[in-house]
Amino acid sequence: xxxxxxxxxxxxxxxxxxxxxxxxxxxxxxxxxxxxxxxxxxxxxxxxxxxxxxxxxxxxxxxxxxxxxxxxxxxxxxxxxxxxxxxxxxxxxxxxxxxxxxxxxxxxxxxxxxxxxxxxxxxxxxxxxxxxxxxxxxxxxxxxxxxxxxxxxxxxxxxxxxxxxxxxxxxxxxxxxxxxxxxxxxxxxxxxxxxxxxxxxxxxxxxxxxxxxxxxxxxxxxxxxxxxxxxxxxxxxxxxxxxxxxxxxxxxxxxxxxxxxxxxxxxxxxxxxxxxxxxxxxxxxxxxxxxxxxxxxxxxxxxxxxxxxxxxxxxxxxxxxxxxxxxxxxxxxxxxxxxxxxxxxxxxxxxxxxxxxxxxxxxxxxxxxxxxxxxxxxxxxxxxxxxxx
Amino acid sequence: xxxxxxxxxxxxxxxxxxxxxxxxxxxxxxxxxxxxxxxxxxxxxxxxxxxxxxxxxxxxxxxxxxxxxxxxxxxxxxxxxxxxxxxxxxxxxxxxxxxxxxxxxxxxxxxxxxxxxxxxxxxxxxxxxxxxxxxxxxxxxxxxxxxxxxxxxxxxxxxxxxxxxxxxxxxxxxxxxxxxxxxxxxxxxxxxxxxxxxxxxxxxxxxxxxxxxxxxxxxxxxxxxxxxxxxxxxxxxxxxxxxxxxxxxxxxxxxxxxxxxxxxxxxxxxxxxxxxxxxxxxxxxxxxxxxxxxxxxxxxxxxxxxxxxxxxxxxxxxxxxxxxxxxxxxxxxxxxxxxxxxxxxxxxxxxxxxxxxxxxxxxxxxx
Numbered sequence: 001x002x003x004x005x006x007x008x009x010x011x012x013x014x015x016x017x018x019x020x021x022x023x024x025x026x027x028x029x030x031x032x033x034x035x036x037x038x039x040x041x042x043x044x045x046x047x048x049x050x051x052x053x054x055x056x057x058x059x060x061x062x063x064x065x066x067x068x069x070x071x072x073x074x075x076x077x078x079x080x081x082x083x084x085x086x087x088x089x090x091x092x093x094x095x096x097x098x099x100x101x102x103x104x105x106x107x108x109x110x111x112x113x114x115x116x117x118x119x120x121x122x123x124x125x126x127x128x129x130x131x132x133x134x135x136x137x138x139x140x141x142x143x144x145x146x147x148x149x150x151x152x153x154x155x156x157x158x159x160x161x162x163x164x165x166x167x168x169x170x171x172x173x174x175x176x177x178x179x180x181x182x183x184x185x186x187x188x189x190x191x192x193x194x195x196x197x198x199x200x201x202x203x204x205x206x207x208x209x210x211x212x213x214x215x216x217x218x219x220x221x222x223x224x225x226x227x228x229x230x231x232x233x234x235x236x237x238x239x240x241x242x243x244x245x246x247x248x249x250x251x252x253x254x255x256x257x258x259x260x261x262x263x264x265x266x267x268x269x270x271x272x273x274x275x276x277x278x279x280x281x282x283x284x285x286x287x288x289x290x291x292x293x294x295x296x297x298x299x300x301x302x303x304x305x306x307x308x309x310x311x312x313x314x315x316x317x318x319x320x321x322x323x324x325x326x327x328x329x330x331x332x333x334x335x336x337x338x339x340x341x342x343x344x345x346x347x348x349x350x351x352x353x354x355x356x357x358x359x360x361x362x363x364x365x366x367x368x369x370x371x372x373x374x375x376x377x378x379x380x381x382x383x384x385x386x387x388x389x
Numbered sequence: 390x391x392x393x394x395x396x397x398x399x400x401x402x403x404x405x406x407x408x409x410x411x412x413x414x415x416x417x418x419x420x421x422x423x424x425x426x427x428x429x430x431x432x433x434x435x436x437x438x439x440x441x442x443x444x445x446x447x448x449x450x451x452x453x454x455x456x457x458x459x460x461x462x463x464x465x466x467x468x469x470x471x472x473x474x475x476x477x478x479x480x481x482x483x484x485x486x487x488x489x490x491x492x493x494x495x496x497x498x499x500x501x502x503x504x505x506x507x508x509x510x511x512x513x514x515x516x517x518x519x520x521x522x523x524x525x526x527x528x529x530x531x532x533x534x535x536x537x538x539x540x541x542x543x544x545x546x547x548x549x550x551x552x553x554x555x556x557x558x559x560x561x562x563x564x565x566x567x568x569x570x571x572x573x574x575x576x577x578x579x580x581x582x583x584x585x586x587x588x589x590x591x592x593x594x595x596x597x598x599x600x601x602x603x604x605x606x607x608x609x610x611x612x613x614x615x616x617x618x619x620x621x622x623x624x625x626x627x628x629x630x631x632x633x634x635x636x637x638x639x640x641x642x643x644x645x646x647x648x649x650x651x652x653x654x655x656x657x658x659x660x661x662x663x664x665x666x667x668x669x670x671x672x673x674x675x676x677x678x679x680x681x682x683x684x685x686x687x688x689x690x691x692x693x694x695x696x697x698x699x700x701x702x703x704x705x706x707x708x709x710x711x712x713x714x715x716x717x718x719x720x721x722x723x724x725x726x727x728x729x730x731x732x733x734x735x736x737x738x739x740x741x742x743x744x745x746x747x748x749x750x751x752x753x754x755x756x
Contacts, residue, residue, distance in 0.1 A: 035665030076658075085521070262669050262686075277662065283656065283659070283678075284423055284693075285666065285678070286647060287679060289675050290587035290675065291675060298679075299665040311667075
C-alpha cells in the first residue's frame with residue numbers, strides 16, 4: 001500500500017439508546033436525517049470533500065443496515081483502488097475475542113489496519129454529528145502547530161457546556177486540561193469528537209492504554225488526559241459553522257427543523273460541498289391539486305395530497321387528502337391516510353397512519369417530541385364529524 | 390435472462406424536437422423531471438436481466454454517452470456483457486452496405502460474441518414498461534420467426550402518424566405492415582427474433598443492396614417469415630415531436646398515468662446527489678411533478694420541474710416544463726413554455742406560449 005498522509009477512522013458502533021425506537025435495529029449513524037440522508041453521510045461526505053480517500057468505519061451495534069448501506073463506498077466516491085472505505089467490525093484474535101470496550105479500544109484493535117497505510121496522521125471521527133467541515137484545513141492547522149493531537153472544538157453556551165467534553169486552553173488554543181462533562185465548566189470550548197493525531201504518538205498511547213486494566217479505553221476519559229499528563233502538545237481547533245449532536249429524539253428533530261428556514265444554517269444545496277448519500281432512485285415527487293406545501297423539505301417519490309407545513313418528508317411518503325402535517329419529520333415510505341393531523345412528531349420508517357388519526361396536536365413547544373412507529377399506541381382518532389372540509 | 394441480447398437502435402430515429410435536439414439526440418432528451426428518454430428502455434432491459442445490451446447511435450451522442458457512463462446506473466457494468474455503446478465506425482473499404490444494416494454489419498462481433506440465442510430490438514421513442522420476459526415466452530409459445538410488439542391506440546394523435554401499423558388476425562399473426570393513418574395498431578419499433586436468423590437476414594439484405602433492417606428484412610419479406618404480434622397494454626407514449634413531448638409531460642400530472650409509468654417499475658437513471666427540494670414559506674405549488682434539489686419560493690401550477698431548479702419569490706410557472714438548473718427570477722411569469730437546461734429568466738420577464746404550441750427555449754439561454 002502506498003503511504004498515506006492521513007487515514008480517517010470513523011466510530012460508528014454506538015447504539016444511541018436516547019434515540020429510542022429509531023435505533024431499535026440500526027446503529028445510530030444509520031439513523032435518517034434531512035429528508036434523504038443518514039447521519040453517517042455527513043462525516044463520510046466531509047472525508048470525500050476534504051480529499052481523504054481512506055476511511056475505516058468501526059461498527060459494533062446492529063451493523064447490518066450500516067454495512068450494507070456503505071457497501072463498497074461508491075456513493076461517497078470511496079471505492080478506490082488504493083484505499084477506500086473499510087467496514088471494521090470487532091473480531092476474534094489469537095489472544096481471544098472481545099467487543100470494542102471503548103472508543104480508543106476500537107482503534108487499538110485495528111492498529112494493523114491503520115499500519116498498512118503507514119499514515120503520518122490519523123483522523124478520528126464519530127458518526128453521530130451533523131456538520132460540514134473541511135478536515136484538510138484542520139490538518140493544515142495541526143501541521144502548522146506541529147501538534148501531537150488537534151481537537152476540533154465549538155463554542156457552546158455556558159449553560160450547556162456541562163453536557164460536553166470541555167477543553168481548557170491557553171490563549172493560543174494550546175490545551176492544558178480536558179474535562180469530560182464538568183459540573184462547573186471553566187470554558188465553553190466543547191470537543192466535537194473530531195481528533196487528528198500524529199499516528200506514532202497515538203499508536204504508542206493506544207498500546208499503553210490497551211495494557212491498562214482499569215482504563216475505560218476512551219479518547220476523552222483516558223487517551224487525551226494521559227497525553228496531557230505526558231506533556232504532549234495538544235491544540236484546540238476552533239470550528240465555526242453549523243454543528244449538531246443528534247443524540248436524542250428532540251435534538252434530531254431540532255436539527256431537522258434547522259433545515260427549514262429560508263436561509264438555513266446548514267446549506268445542503270452547495271454544489272462545492274455536496275452531501276453524498278445512497279440514492280433511493282424514486283420518481284419525482286407529486287404535489288396534487290389542492291395540496292399545500294410551505295417551509296418544508298420534500299424528497300422524491302413522495303405524493304402530497306394534503307397540507308405540509310414546516311416539515312421534512314423523506315422518500316416514498318404518501319399524504320392523503322385533508323391531512324395536515326406541521327413541525328414534523330416523516331421518514332421513508334410512511335403512508336398517511338386522509339384527514340390526519342400530525343404535529344411535532346417523528347414518524348418512523350414504513351409506519352402506516354390510518355385515516356382520522358391525530359398525533360401530537362395537543363403538544364406545546366418545549367414538550368418532548370413524539371416518536372411514532374407501527375407499534376406506538378399513543379394515537380387517537382378524531383371523530384369524523386368534527387372535521388371541517 | 391441470458392437468452393436475450395438487447396439491441397437499442399437509434400440509427401434511424403430522427404431528432405425532431407427542435408431546440409431540445411439541437412445538441413443531443415432524441416434518446417438523450419430529459420423527460421419526467423429526472424429521466425432521459427433512453428432510461429425507460431434501459432430500465433426495461435435491466436429488469437429482464439439481459440446479459441448484454443448494444444446501443445447503436447449515429448449522431449449527437451455526446452450527452453447520451455455522458456449520461457450512460459459505464460452503464461452502472463442500470464446494473465450494466467458487468468465483467469461479462471453489460472452495456473456496449475456502438476457509434477458508427479466504417480473501416481472496411483470493400484463494405485457496400487448502407488443504413489442500419491451497415492451499422493449491424495460493422496458490429497457483427499458484438500452479436501457473435503454474445504451467448505444469447507435471441508435478440509430483442511427496441512428504439513427510444515416509445516416510452517413503455519414492457520416485460521421482456523413475457524414477450525420472450527410469448528414468442529416461444531407462438532413458434533414465430535419474429536414477434537412484433539404493438540399497442541392498440543383508442544385515440545390516434547399526430548405523433549402516431551409516422552408509426553407503422555400492424556394488421557393482426559385473431560390468432561395474433563401479422564397479416565400486413567403498412568402506414569395507413571387510421572389503423573389503431575401502432576408498431577412500437579420493438580421485436581424479438583433468433584439471433585442466427587437476424588444475422589442471416591442482415592447478410593441477405595446487404596447482398597441485395599438493401600439498407601434498413603426492419604423495412605427490408607421484415608416488412609418487405611413478410612411472406613417469407615412467420616410473424617407474430619404481441620399486444621402491449623401498459624403505459625405508452627410516443628415522443629417524436631415537441632407537441633408530443635409537451636403533451637406527454639403534462640399527461641404525467643394525471644395520477645393514473647404517473648402510477649402506470651412508475652408504480653411497479655423502478656426506472657433507473659444516472660445518479661445525482663441533490664438535496665431534497667426546499668419549499669420556502671412563500672411557495673405555492675399544485676398539480677406538479679418536482680425533482681430534488683429545487684428551491685421553490687414562487688408559484689408552480691401544472692408543471693414538470695427538473696432537478697436543481699430555482700423559482701424565486703413572486704415568480705409564476707404554469708403549464709410548463711422546466712429542465713435542470715434553470716433559474717426563474719423574482720416576479721417572472723412563464724406559461725406553456727419548455728425551458729431546456731440552465732436557462733435563466735430575469736426578473737419580471739413574461740413568456741407565454743400557446744398550449745398547443747409551447748415555446749421552447751434552448752439550453753443555457755439567458756433571457
